[in-house]
Amino acid sequence: MFKVMKDESTEDYETRIYKQTNWVSSRMDTSNYDDAGSKLFWKLFGYIGGKNEKKTKIAMTTPVRSKVEIGEDNDIKSMTMSFFTSPSQLPNPPAADDETVFHEENPEMKVYATSFGGFAKAKDWRENFEKLKTALGRDGKEFVKGYYYTAGYDPPFRLWGRVNEIMLVAASDE
Numbered sequence: 001m002f003k004v005m006k007d008e009s010t011e012d013y014e015t016r017i018y019k020q021t022n023w024v025s026s027r028m029d030t031s032n033y034d035d036a037g038s039k040l041f042w043k044l045f046g047y048i049g050g051k052n053e054k055k056t057k058i059a060m061t062t063p064v065r066s067k068v069e070i071g072e073d074n075d076i077k078s079m080t081m082s083f084f085t086s087p088s089q090l091p092n093p094p095a096a097d098d099e100t101v102f103h104e105e106n107p108e109m110k111v112y113a114t115s116f117g118g119f120a121k122a123k124d125w126r127e128n129f130e131k132l133k134t135a136l137g138r139d140g141k142e143f144v145k146g147y148y149y150t151a152g153y154d155p156p157f158r159l160w161g162r163v164n165e166i167m168l169v170a171a172s173d174e
Contacts (some may be wrong), residue, residue: 023104027079027080041081047101065084067147113166115165144171
């Protein structure tokens with residue numbers, strides 16, 4: 001799904017090129033990361049559990065990704081949570097029964113990503129977002145303002161060795 005640009009990565013972040021990807025998503029305006037994350041997750045989980053036009057159960061995939069839109073003060077304004085949909089496994093995904101669940105395609109993009117462990121909460125996402133911004137500023141890297149991505153890779157029953165990521169999209173001129 002992505003290629004690491006080793007010559008542009010540091011001990012603080014990886015520089016990655018993501019190919020075009022497909023997602024099933026749901027969005028809500030919110031200022032509460034944890035509450036929105038729970039509500040959006042269950043909407044998407046319902047979709048893969050059979051709440052779709054074909055009543056088809058679809059395998060859970062990773063990562064679970066969220067696009068977190070922020071204001072100038074870095075406070076959360078909205079969240080779009082997404083489950084990856086592989087075109088090889090799901091070439092014609094069924095429409096959702098829930099009108100707030102939709103399919104989207106993301107174009108190829110260059111991102112700066114950093115990882116951390118544990119059961120991530122809003123505080124953890126924000127702290128790691130700030131650390132990544134600081135590292136990119138130190139290195140003179142420009143990134144798109146106004147949002148960041150989070151990604152989680154683990155089922156809720158995994159207690160140790162959890163992987164979470166924060167990603168910022170590189171500015172188009174880099």
